[in-house]
Amino acid sequence: MSIYADLILDHYQYPRNNKTINGATAKVDLENPLCGDKLHMEILEKDGKIEEIGFTGEGCAISIASASMLTEHVKGKSKKELLAIRTEDVLGLLNIELTPNRMKCALLSWEALLKLVKI
Amino acid sequence: MIDPKQIKKDFPIFKNHPSLTYLDSAATSLKPKSVIRKITEYYEQYSANIHRGIYHLSEKASEEYEDARKVVALFLHASSANEIIFTRNATEGINLLASTIGVTNVSEGEEIVTTVMEHHANFVPWQQRAFDAGADFKVIDIDKNSVLPLNLSGHHSKSKKLVSMSDIISKKTKVLAIGLVSNTLGTINPVKKIIAAAKKINPQLVAVVDAAQAVPHMKIDVQDLGCDFLVFSSHKMLGPTGVGVLWGRHEILEQMPPYQYGGDMIHTVSLSETTFADSPHKFEAGTPHIAGVIALKEAIAYLEYVGFSNIQKHEHALTQYAMDSLLKTFNENIEIFGPSDPKKRAGLVSFQLKGVHAHDIAQILDEQDIAVRAGHHCTMPLHARLGIPASTRASFYIYNDLQDIDKLIDGLKEASKVFSKKS
Numbered sequence: 001m002s003i004y005a006d007l008i009l010d011h012y013q014y015p016r017n018n019k020t021i022n023g024a025t026a027k028v029d030l031e032n033p034l035c036g037d038k039l040h041m042e043i044l045e046k047d048g049k050i051e052e053i054g055f056t057g058e059g060c061a062i063s064i065a066s067a068s069m070l071t072e073h074v075k076g077k078s079k080k081e082l083l084a085i086r087t088e089d090v091l092g093l094l095n096i097e098l099t100p101n102r103m104k105c106a107l108l109s110w111e112a113l114l115k116l117v118k119i
Numbered sequence: 120m121i122d123p124k125q126i127k128k129d130f131p132i133f134k135n136h137p138s139l140t141y142l143d144s145a146a147t148s149l150k151p152k153s154v155i156r157k158i159t160e161y162y163e164q165y166s167a168n169i170h171r172g173i174y175h176l177s178e179k180a181s182e183e184y185e186d187a188r189k190v191v192a193l194f195l196h197a198s199s200a201n202e203i204i205f206t207r208n209a210t211e212g213i214n215l216l217a218s219t220i221g222v223t224n225v226s227e228g229e230e231i232v233t234t235v236m237e238h239h240a241n242f243v244p245w246q247q248r249a250f251d252a253g254a255d256f257k258v259i260d261i262d263k264n265s266v267l268p269l270n271l272s273g274h275h276s277k278s279k280k281l282v283s284m285s286d287i288i289s290k291k292t293k294v295l296a297i298g299l300v301s302n303t304l305g306t307i308n309p310v311k312k313i314i315a316a317a318k319k320i321n322p323q324l325v326a327v328v329d330a331a332q333a334v335p336h337m338k339i340d341v342q343d344l345g346c347d348f349l350v351f352s353s354h355k356m357l358g359p360t361g362v363g364v365l366w367g368r369h370e371i372l373e374q375m376p377p378y379q380y381g382g383d384m385i386h387t388v389s390l391s392e393t394t395f396a397d398s399p400h401k402f403e404a405g406t407p408h409i410a411g412v413i414a415l416k417e418a419i420a421y422l423e424y425v426g427f428s429n430i431q432k433h434e435h436a437l438t439q440y441a442m443d444s445l446l447k448t449f450n451e452n453i454e455i456f457g458p459s460d461p462k463k464r465a466g467l468v469s470f471q472l473k474g475v476h477a478h479d480i481a482q483i484l485d486e487q488d489i490a491v492r493a494g495h496h497c498t499m500p501l502h503a504r505l506g507i508p509a510s511t512r513a514s515f516y517i518y519n520d521l522q523d524i525d526k527l528i529d530g531l532k533e534a535s536k537v538f539s540k541k542s
Contacts (some may be wrong), residue, residue, distance in 0.1 A: 035477070
């Protein structure tokens with residue numbers, strides 16, 4: 001079965017939170033050299049919660065869709081709630097079977113987010 | 120002419136994967152059964168270490184191993200078998216050179232010259248060596264048509280587009296490291312002319328040729344090329360993985376220090392000193408990949424049986440057909456990298472399809488059992504130069520036919536359809 005389900009394609013072609021944030025409290029840049037993917041992510045933290053989150057960058061459908069879904073999922077969550085999220089939960093958002101090589105694409109945005117909240 | 124249907128019968132992988140369309144031979148080629156059998160033959164019939172045992176199994180293994188050296192020497196038109204050093208791969212061959220002549224020959228303020236289209240294997244070892252030595256690392260750029268814009272005519276050129284060799288090479292240039300065929304662009308570099316022009320300016324420079332993408336596809340004659348060293352990997356030319364070849368001029372090899380120390384590379388060892396074996400053994404420390412080296416002979420035999428002129432004709436026809444089909448099908452939605460004239464390139468096509476990331480293309484093609492390479496193909500400086508993060512590469516070999524390319528085109532149409540924006 002194709003991993004390019006309608007939901008993935010929708011998030012790739014119309015990514016949510018594909019923006020920069022005014023007054024961002026933390027920013028990060030990450031690269032996946034294997035594919036040449038580049039991801040920039042910003043958050044606005046307020047009262048220990050992710051008030052706003054946005055990302056820009058270039059990448060394959062899996063990495064962009066994953067960033068789009070993840071940013072939707074974590075908006076409004078506290079740092080504590082974020083740290084409770086496991087990689088399986090992130091992959092669960094995509095709801096597709098991925099080979100080990102594509103795992104890196106899917107988890108790039110998660111890696112970025114972890115860096116942001118640990119800053 | 121080559122009949123890929125007949126050739127396919129010699130490659131057992133097609134029995135196990137009848138629907139496989141393998142378009143990634145530039146990464147590694149498939150293996151004919153003669154090569155696989157030869158590996159098994161060693162382990163089943165004379166599995167012993169070489170150069171040591173005074174018993175007939177070891178003698179047989181040593182004989183087969185040293186015979187491989189002679190076969191490779193003839194294959195490359197080397198002066199003698201002693202000029203052939205077995206390594207793990209082309210990468211190790213370059214690293215051997217960077218850590219021997221790269222150290223003894225290159226000092227602060229001197230230069231190492233290479234090109235922007237090199238594979239990381241022929242780029243990073245020299246770059247790091249230059250940094251360590253405090254030497255300049257000079258990189259020759261490509262032009263719009265993905266070739267090196269060098270004036271090799273020997274006459275002054277009025278064209279501003281061509282770079283004079285004297286602007287690149289000087290008496291300070293100690294190493295010129297250049298690939299014969301680009302693994303990403305397919306460009307065939309005029310290495311013979313480049314080396315001749317460079318040595319005219321500085322006869323002392325050492326010319327190193329990375330022939331990893333050339334040896335599987337064209338007849339190589341090291342005397343004719345005029346280089347000092349040449350490296351390649353067995354696994355891209357129907358042979359086993361884990362075996363590479365470094366050819367070097369005997370007189371230079373004799374002067375070079377060892378690369379690694381240990382067994383099989385010494386003459387005598389005492390508490391106070393060690394003397395080293397002569398080349399090539401000086402450069403082959405430890406037990407090598409005996410089965411792999413022996414089986415490389417079968418790969419060479421297979422290639423010579425098919426014939427390089429047939430291989431080149433076949434690959435040229437496939438490349439021409441692939442380029443024509445891609446352009447006809449996708450028009451302005453595809454960008455093909457490398458020289459536009461198929462005659463000036465080897466059997467591979469790298470491209471970018473508008474709106475579809477290379478990894479997504481490879482994934483969708485894989486769903487149809489079509490294997491291509493997606494990413495930067497170990498040429499990050501070249502991808503940066505082209506201004507792209509990644510590309511998709513289809514590479515061809517003797518077992519590919521026109522139908523494989525038709526399947527590729529159909530697969531790409533499917534990828535394009537999946538990613539066409541919904542209104």
